[in-house]
Amino acid sequence: MTRHSFQWAIALTLICIAAPLFWSCSSDDDERDPLTINTNANKNGKYPEASRLEMPRLAEGVANMLLVKRLTSGEVNYCIEWSLAKKAQRWTAFRWDASNSGGYVKREDNFVEDYDIPEVYRTTSSHYSGSGYTRGHIIASADRWNSLEANRQTFLYSNMQPQLYSFNGGIWANLEMKVRSWNTADFRDTLYVCKGGTIDRDDQILEYARKGTALQLLVPKYFFMAVLCKNNSSVNNGYKAIGFWMEHRSFYEDEKNLSPYIVSIDELERLTGIDFFCNLPDQIENQVESQVVRNAWGFQ
Numbered sequence: 388m389t390r391h392s393f394q395w396a397i398a399l400t401l402i403c404i405a406a407p408l409f410w411s412c413s414s415d416d417d418e419r420d421p422l423t424i425n426t427n428a429n430k431n432g433k434y435p436e437a438s439r440l441e442m443p444r445l446a447e448g449v450a451n452m453l454l455v456k457r458l459t460s461g462e463v464n465y466c467i468e469w470s471l472a473k474k475a476q477r478w479t480a481f482r483w484d485a486s487n488s489g490g491y492v493k494r495e496d497n498f499v500e501d502y503d504i505p506e507v508y509r510t511t512s513s514h515y516s517g518s519g520y521t522r523g524h525i526i527a528s529a530d531r532w533n534s535l536e537a538n539r540q541t542f543l544y545s546n547m548q549p550q551l552y553s554f555n556g557g558i559w560a561n562l563e564m565k566v567r568s569w570n571t572a573d574f575r576d577t578l579y580v581c582k583g584g585t586i587d588r589d590d591q592i593l594e595y596a597r598k599g600t601a602l603q604l605l606v607p608k609y610f611f612m613a614v615l616c617k618n619n620s621s622v623n624n625g626y627k628a629i630g631f632w633m634e635h636r637s638f639y640e641d642e643k644n645l646s647p648y649i650v651s652i653d654e655l656e657r658l659t660g661i662d663f664f665c666n667l668p669d670q671i672e673n674q675v676e677s678q679v680v681r682n683a684w685g686f687q
Contacts, residue, residue, distance in 0.1 A: 423668040423669075424668065424669050424670070425665075425666065425667070425668050425669055425672075426669055427444060427662060427665045427669070427672075428665055428666045429442060429444060429445055429665060429666060434453045434455070436453070436455050436463060436466055437453065438666055439463070439466070439480075439482070439666065440482070440577075440579050440615065440617075440664065440666050440667065441466075441480040441481060441482045441579035441580060441581055441615070441664075442466060442480050442581070442665070442666060443468075443478060443480065443581055443613075443661050443662055443663045443664070443665060444661070444662035444665040445468060446468060446470075446477065449471075450470060450471050450472040451468055451469065451470055451471065451477065452468075452469050452471060452504070453466060453467070453468055453469075454466065454467040454468075454469055454501065454503050454504070454545055456540045456543070458534070458536050458537060458540075459536065462486075462487070464481070464531065464537050464540050465479055465480065465481035465526045465531075465540070465541075465546075466479070466480045466481070467479050467480075467525075467545050467546060469504060469508075469545055470586060471504075471505075471508040473586055473605050474508055474509065474510050474514075474603075474604075474605065475510070475548070475584075475586045475605045476525065476545060476546070476547075476548065476583060476584075476586075477583060477586060477587070477661070478525075478581050478582065478583035478661065479525035479526045479546055479581070479582060479583055480579075480580065480581040481526050481530070481580055482577055482578060482579050482580065483530075483570040483575070483577065483578040483580070484575075484576065484577040484578075485572065487531075487533045487537065488533060488570050489532075489533060490532050490533045490534070491532050492532050492533075492534060492535045492538050493535075494528050494538065495535075495538075495539065495542070496542070497539065497542055498512060498522060498542045498543075498544060498547075499542060499543060499544070500543075500544055501543045501544055501545035501546075503545075504545060509544065509545075510544045510545070510547070510604065511544060512544075513602055514544075514596075514597075514602050514603075514604045515547075515549065515604065518549060518596040518597060518602075518604050519596060520549035520550060520551065520552075520596060520604070520606060521549070521550050521551070521552050521555045521556075522544070522547045522549070523547060523548045523549065523550030523554075523555045523559070523584075524541055524542075524546060524547065525546050525547070525548055525582055525583055525584075526541050526546055526580075526582075527541065527563050528541050528542070529563070529567065530563070530567065548583065548584040548607055548610075549596065549604055549605075549606045549607075550584075550610075550635065551635065551636070551637050553637045553638070554610075554635055554636065554637060554639075557639060557642045558633060558639045558642040558645075559610060559633065561642055561643055561645065562612065562631055562633070562645055562648075565645055566578075566580065566612065566614060569614070569616065569684070574616070574618065575616050575617065575618050576617050576618050576619065576625070577616075577617045578614065578615070578616055578617075579614070579615040579616075579617070579664070580612065580613070580614050580615075581612070581613045581661075581663055581664075582610070582611065582612040582613070583607075583610070583611065584607025584609065584610045584611075584635065585607045585608055585609045585610075585611070585659060586605055586607060587659075587660055588660070590608075591607065591608045591609055592605060592606065592607065592608055593606040593607060593608040593635055594606050606635070607635055608634065608635055609632060609633065609634055609635060609658070610632075610633050610635055611630065611631060611632050611633070611655055611658070611659055612630065612631040613628070613629075613630050613631075613652055613655055613663040613664070614628065614629050614630070614631075615627075615628045615663075615664050615667075615675070616628070623671060623674050623675055624671055626667070626671055626674075626675045627675055627680060627683050627684075628651075628652045628664065628675040628676055628679070629649060629652075629679050629684050630649070630650045630651060630652045630654065630655035630663075630679070631645065631648050631649060631650065631655075632648055632650050632654075632655060632658055633648050645686075646681075646686050646687065649679055649681065649686065650679070651676060651677060651678055651679050652664065652675070652676035652677075653676045653677050656676070663676070664676065
């Protein structure tokens with residue numbers, strides 16, 4: 388072997404060794420450099436969808452399962468991480484782009500069990516009936532008006548969290564409308580959203596409705612939303628992010644003022660223990676998650 392060939396052989400070997408450390412394989416349509424450093428990305432093994440940009444870091448252990456809701460076209464509608472132990476979802480993650488935005492389909496209000504979850508670990512209409520809480524959509528019905536099939540999937544009980552009526556129809560609804568207002572071609576190429584209620588820590592659980600019965604229902608004490616935007620801006624490769632953190636309570640003096648509940652993604656991660664947007668390359672992730680440029684989102 389010549390010296391030149393030997394040097395190329397060494398270089399190729401080093402690349403092969405390094406690739407598993409740096410590869411960020413994606414099942415979505417985002418362009419990424421295969422050698423980009425991404426130390427906290429989801430492993431693209433059992434769940435290829437875990438590498439999508441809207442997905443947070445999956446929880447470890449056998450007590451959680453990933454639910455991927457697909458349309459008959461094969462397109463991913465949204466994903467849920469479900470806690471089998473607590474019969475509750477940790478989060479719902481989805482995206483908006485030009486392909487799944489626009490339109491208006493009639494809401495059918497047909498709530499159904501999620502048969503992808505083993506029966507003993509599901510929530511049903513019986514859990515909510517008489518509990519004192521509404522069935523709060525996490526991906527809202529109005530987030531999927533582009534097709535009847537996509538909208539129907541938002542009525543799965545796995546996509547629900549128990550919410551106080553005034554919270555669900557008040558400040559939380561106003562936040563959802565604000566985020567939907569960003570789903571326009573002049574604001575985004577793609578919006579990535581992860582949202583839910585807190586279930587992991589005892590001090591972040593409001594109560595268990597019907598505690599001690601077969602219909603026990605975990606009620607989150609806080610609700611959160613993490614939003615990532617990709618557009619053609621030259622700043623941070625076109626990425627920016629914002630987080631929201633709200634206490635689950637009935638009375639908010641000003642339900643339209645969302646500004647006090649804005650947090651950085653880093654702060655939201657500290658509060659929830661969830662690693663959001665972990666599939667971003669580390670350099671971009673560190674930049675966009677550490678701060679919120681409020682005026683870039685229409686806030687003062």
